[in-house]
Every structure is written in structure tokens, then in C-alpha cells.
Amino acid sequence: MTETRRPPEVDRAAASRRAVAARRERAALKQDVAMRVITPQELLQRAWDHPESPAGAMRITEYLTALPAIGEGKRDRILAELEISPVKRLGGLGPRQRKELSRFLDGRFPPHTPRAGRSRLIVLAGPTAVGKGTVAAHIKEHHPEILLSVSATTRPPRPGEVDGEHYYFVDDVEFDRLIADGELLEWATVHNKYRYGTPKAPIEKALAEGRTVLLEIDLQGARQVRAAAPDATLVFLLPPSWDELVHRLVGRGTEDEEERARRLRTAKGELASQGEFDYLVVNDTVPRAAAAVAALAG
Ligand code: 5GP
Numbered sequence: 001m002t003e004t005r006r007p008p009e010v011d012r013a014a015a016s017r018r019a020v021a022a023r024r025e026r027a028a029l030k031q032d033v034a035m036r037v038i039t040p041q042e043l044l045q046r047a048w049d050h051p052e053s054p055a056g057a058m059r060i061t062e063y064l065t066a067l068p069a070i071g072e073g074k075r076d077r078i079l080a081e082l083e084i085s086p087v088k089r090l091g092g093l094g095p096r097q098r099k100e101l102s103r104f105l106d107g108r109f110p111p112h113t114p115r116a117g118r119s120r121l122i123v124l125a126g127p128t129a130v131g132k133g134t135v136a137a138h139i140k141e142h143h144p145e146i147l148l149s150v151s152a153t154t155r156p157p158r159p160g161e162v163d164g165e166h167y168y169f170v171d172d173v174e175f176d177r178l179i180a181d182g183e184l185l186e187w188a189t190v191h192n193k194y195r196y197g198t199p200k201a202p203i204e205k206a207l208a209e210g211r212t213v214l215l216e217i218d219l220q221g222a223r224q225v226r227a228a229a230p231d232a233t234l235v236f237l238l239p240p241s242w243d244e245l246v247h248r249l250v251g252r253g254t255e256d257e258e259e260r261a262r263r264l265r266t267a268k269g270e271l272a273s274q275g276e277f278d279y280l281v282v283n284d285t286v287p288r289a290a291a292a293v294a295a296l297a298g
Helices: 009-034 040-049 060-066 072-082 095-108 132-142 172-180 200-208 219-228 242-250 257-271 286-295
Strands: 121-125 146-148 151-153 167-169 184-190 194-199 212-216 233-238 279-282
Touching (some): 009 242, 151 172, 194 219, 200 212, 219 233
Parallel strands (some): 151 167, 233 279
Antiparallel strands (some): 151 194
């Protein structure tokens, strides 16, 4: 009688569950790179630090096509040029291949280098739902030396919001006046609905006293501050992963499919603007992200 060497049923089931989990983790990593939540270089580093991890087990072919603007044709040309076999996994690349691939990536996706000589005016922006408000509130509580700017808005107060503390709640006429009298450093209509703006006077006063000022505003506002005060410190808050941002954006699942898709498209576009910022901070835990932002106050 011939002996068959098939593993017991339970082992095969466990192995297949592990394979599914590993595939899912690789898919999540590819998505993080595609959505620019992590850089291509960061994913490679993870693969090389831990060749047995999902990052290390990723094939070079799937890695390259996950990168922004690289399709299958371009991928094959890159592999030929770098002399890397398409069956290679990231964790299994040799020293020469690693060097060549890194050089290629740094040319195509230049690493983010913080700009020096920034001022004490810090702008915190980032994609919708990344948790800017929570991080700003944490800084306000734990770093009283930093002034958290109070914006003016035409949005009505939510329960518990206090005028002058969370926002200055104003009507359209008053908002028009603030703009006309040049009292706002920047302003924008957010989510196509209400107007929000940063009063200039309290900021100028605090900066003159040598204090650090923090603005928690949207992307349009951050760009206006860059134009009005080119030496401002612009910080972009990143989610720890794309999945986590999706969860925070549509987690409650109360929106219809169209609204869901719209929010995800917006978030993708917002993430693509991170290159305009001086610093990137990952909001993995609120205290850690808040400490990283507060540290920029010097
Ligand atoms: P919420 O209505 O939930 O308090 O805020 C909505 C959005 O408005 C947030 O993304 C917040 O960053 C943004 N925002 C708050 N104040 C300002 C401001 O003064 N200027 C700009 N441009 N955006 C603001």
C-alpha cells in the first residue's frame, strides 16, 4: 500500500487561513503605498528589516504596480533595466538589486526633506477624518504655552460648543465684514457649505510675544497661509494606514455608496498634497502625534 503524505485536514485549514491573512496584509500595504499613506521607500525598508513579514514576502512585480503611476508595461521595463527577475520577492533582493532599486525610487519619488528655518506659526492640516481636531485639542490641553487659534465660522454651534472657545460663531454679514476689513489671515468654504477663517490679530500678538501659534485648518487654508506667511511651518497629519482612514471616514456606514466613494476620492486627493508640507506626522496615537507637533514649537 502506498503511503500518502498529505497533511492532516486541520493543518491544511490553518495554513490556508494564514495564506489568506498574509494576502490581505500584502493588499493593505499595497493600498497604503498607492494612496501615499506610506512611501515606496518605507515599504521596502520594512521588507528588508523583516524579510519574513508580509512586506518581505511581496513580489517585486506586485510592489512596482502598486506605486503611483506605474502600470505593467512600465514595470517590466523597470525590472529589465534594474536586472531584477520578476519572480523575486522584496525580502529576497540581493545587495546590488537593493541599491539599484533604492536609487531608482529616490529619483522617481524624492524623499521628503523638512525645510529649515521655519517660524513659530504652525499649521496643522491633513485629510478629512484623520483626527486633526483631536490632536489639536490634546496640544491645547497639554501645552498651554502654545496658542491654539480660534477660527470664525458661519456654521451653527454643535451641542457643547462654546462661542469664543471652539469658534467665533458669526453670521454671513459679519463674515463678509471680516474679509472686507482684512481681519482674516486666510478663509475658505469647507465641504461646500460653511465659511471658516483665521483671525489675524490674536496670532500677530502672540507671535510678537514670542509664543508659538497653532492653526488647525483645512488644506485650502494651509495653502493660503503658505502664500501669506511663507516661513510658516506646515505640518501634514497622516493616518497610520489607508484602511484606518477609510474606517474613520465611512466607519459608521451611514452614507450611501455614492457619498462613500466621494469621500474616498477626496481623501486620496488630499493625501496627494502632502509634498507641499514641511513635516509629516503619523496620527497612530493622539498623544504621540500631539507630542511630535508640539516638538516643532522648539
Ligand atoms: P468642523 O465644522 O467639523 O469644526 O470643521 C470642519 C473643517 O473646517 C475642518 O477640516 C477644519 O480643519 C476646518 N477649519 C476649521 N477652522 C478653519 C479655518 O479657520 N480656516 C480653514 N481654512 N479651515 C478651517
